Amino acid sequence: MADQSRMTRFLLSRLWRRGLLLACLLLAAPAWSASILLTAAEDGAGVRAFTQALAQQRPNDQVSFTPLNELPAPRDLPASTRLILLDLPGLDWRLQDAQGPPTLVLRISRLQARQRLGSTHPAKISLLWSDPPLERQLRLIAHILPQAQRVGVLYDAGSEFLLRELMQAAKPIGLQIVPQLWDNTSDSRPLQNLFKNSDVLLGLDDPNLYNPKTVKNLLLSSYAQQLPLVGPNAGFVRAGSLASTYSDQADWLAVLGHLLDQPPANWPHTLYPEHFKVVGNPQVARSLGIEQVDEVAVAARLAEGEQRP
Template identity: 35%
Template sequence: MLAFSAHAEDVRVAFVAHEKLPSVEQLVEKTTSLLNVGSELRLLNEPPAAGWQSYSAVVLVGPQALEAWSFNDSPAAVAVFVSRDAVAAYRQQLASALYLEPPLKRQVAMAKSILGHDRPLGVLVQDKSQWKNSGLSAMPLQQSLVTPYFVDQYDNLNRALLDLLKNSHALVGTYDTELYSSTNIKNILITAYRQNKPLIGPSSAYIKAGALATTYSDIDDVAHRLSEILLTGLKEQVWPDADYNPYFKVRYNQQVGRSLNLLLPDADALAAQLAKGEREH
């Protein structure tokens, strides 16, 4: 479906990672099969003898590859498995990028579909600048029923969290590894569930810890979108802007849903509904 119509044999893509992980090898295999072009997985410390310019493009897999990459005299570089914040520092040097985390707007839409569109939701953020970058700051708070709580305006995280939970039906998590660190997450979840308030997101990794639901993109979804980015860039020499992945799934913690007496909608149907809503807007 995505194969190059001509000169595909001349196209070679290097996938660059700091180590050969099964997930990286799967990404290479799936993306290459969709594009039907030559590819090679190379480690950062093993540059090709002919130089990186022997490739048509490079895919930087993960933050280590992005941070260690020298953009001098290299072909077009696309970053994947990297957060929006990680990409921001290198945006001018990257041809494109696919953010690791789901957009907060999508997580909010999922929360509303699960809990009801008339339920107030709270978002915990470090400060106003983080909220400004969230993609939700332009929404009128009264109309959207989504309210940010700024940690830097409170004595500590706990006070901000308690204020949020008092006024919200759920906490929608942001992809902030400092705020939702392994140290904080246990306290956040215990505090929320004592008040029968669920945590939505911030990523699939938190489902096992006790988050109720999240949207996420698996290897197939990343390969799907990455192949589209590479196809557009290499064929048309116009690279799509760095963005969130439009292909994603919904994942639940069914045990948490039962403990909160929630009837969770079908995950596949909800993902399709959310994706349709995004395409229409």
């Protein structure tokens, strides 16, 4: 009986907190401000810092963070709320309910979206891609490795859908995509075959292929063949690839600032950040006998190219 009483008090307390949250969302914001709600499964320092930065950027709006497990069903949130999901569990929760407020999804890659959504796109959900645009990565290669023509690309069953887009983006730049299936990362033969037929390797943001277990083999093999690896992301550059484009917190805040100034009906279904930076690894450049990447200058040249009609 005592256990049942404690459980009842716990459930009542949780319902009360959810009711209080809804009341705050409905009543606390002035009529001229927007109610912006961020959520994630993990309530860490980074999430709190991002929420605070967004709140400082938008002083006239009501910006708040609530852990995912304290939220009601999406359909029970006020329709006027602008919801920002900061991780994949948040997206899984949002997808369980066709009803719900307009939603921006951060920190999701093309591959992750494909795994969850296939080729469909739910209404009122905008996906802001975390992985670098393929066309931007190819132009990075053209800028820092002008002699390279054959771009080797490892793929598996999950990332194969990106190949057509890669090939279309490569043609206007004068690059040739050399694809290589790598469905068993314990087998180095596909790597060696690709290296023989490529001038540079472009990494896709596919965690099945590029992860802590494969990084040593990939990087040592590329050094041995004197073949630069570009991408798949800024983290891999720190581990030993040559360079990549990426967007940091300031870039994401700029994207959100632009979108939140618009009615949610105008939000795009998908979007790559317009703002980005370039990161290079000077030690890798020296070991490969390649000129060090001028991160600021290359980023400016890439941005200028994207602004041209």
